């Protein structure tokens with residue numbers, strides 16, 4: 419990981435005029451333009467918007483009135499989160515050319531704190547994936563440590579660029595079942611998937627509405643805590659957003675002493691690569707020496723049923739959410755020909771990738787009358803049991819620790835050989851917390867690919 423000026427120090431220096439926000443913005447845009455043809459971290463770069471914002475902020479410095487916790491900080495935004503005036507496609511062909519006329523609430527909030535929006539980061543189409551390979555090849559981000567390896571997914575561009583950039587920067591990302599934890603761990607970045615409802619989803623293109631959460635990826639824990647604080651809070655535009663007051667999240671991780679932490683033994687089993695478990699045990703030892711009380715615990719239901727329950731619920735919700743991209747209301751349009759069914763099929767066949775189609779078909783099947791009880795509703799019942807298992811664990815522990823991914827960042831050549839079920843099985847450790855809606859933190863010395871750049 420390249421060393422950069424931490425965001426809080428950057429903000430102080432930008433406000434004092436010691437660092438020129440305009441120059442810093444120009445430099446980061448140059449870095450993106452130079453690296454993107456090879457690394458594909460961005461689906462679109464919002465150069466004009468960023469430069470205009472930087473100019474405005476520089477004026478404020480001259481007038482000596484700078485405010486905002488993210489003053490002048492370049493912030494990238496996952497492609498599935500709407501940014502006004504900037505093409506936002508969620509990594510899908512069906513949304514190519516879509517330019518939102520409004521900002522997502524998180525974008526409004528970040529800008530209010532002085533953030534500069536530099537572009538939309540690459541991802542698996544609509545978040546469907548674990549390696550950011552379910553999108554066009556020229557939009558698949560490459561791991562900054564070794565280019566033949568994946569950045570993880572689905573927020574691959576956010577994590578990859580965070581690890582790649584030499585400039586102060588943070589990214590607004592999204593997770594449904596692990597899309598922040600996975601790429602953060604594969605790129606050696608920090609990720610935080612907040613509690614469901616903590617951050618407004620207004621302006622997020624839905625994948626599975628009962629699971630989707632907007633969160634942060636950055637180089638350090640403090641930076642993610644700061645960005646999360648800026649984008650959190652109730653929003654009248656999202657009825658699922660929590661009314662809990664927004665607090666300064668930073669002290670949370672400074673007082674580790676006497677915390678009780680449970681180590682979930684099932685997530686250190688045969689499915690987890692020894693390279694990964696060794697790193698996690700190393701981190702556990704550090705926690706112990708910092709005064710944390712560590713104890714082994716068990717979450718058998720989550721380990722056994724998490725992936726199946728997640729994939730049934732996620733694809734069921736996705737199949738209804740994607741119904742809106744029908745060729746009339748949103749997204750790609752075609753020549754109006756044939757009857758409606760023929761027209762819809764033609765547009766959707768052309769606009770969705772193979773993986774999106776697979777999920778639409780699976781999800782529609784799982785919700786169909788006659789199958790609904792056996793699949794969707796059964797998965798929802800299982801989810802309740804999995805949540806109860808978490809509730810039980812949190813009676814005893816303040817936090818639960820386990821690996822994020824069972825493997826280190828794999829090579830693309832290996833990913834190509836995986837079946838869809840093998841892809842889904844990779845989410846073993848990330849889906850439980852996402853199903854339960856609890857917060858998921860990924861610490862930075864995670865599971866980077868073996869060789870450092």
Ligand code: GLN
Nearest residue numbers: 545547593594595596597
């Ligand atoms: N890999 C998971 C999936 O494909 C997670 C995706 C996500 O969190 N957006 O569903």
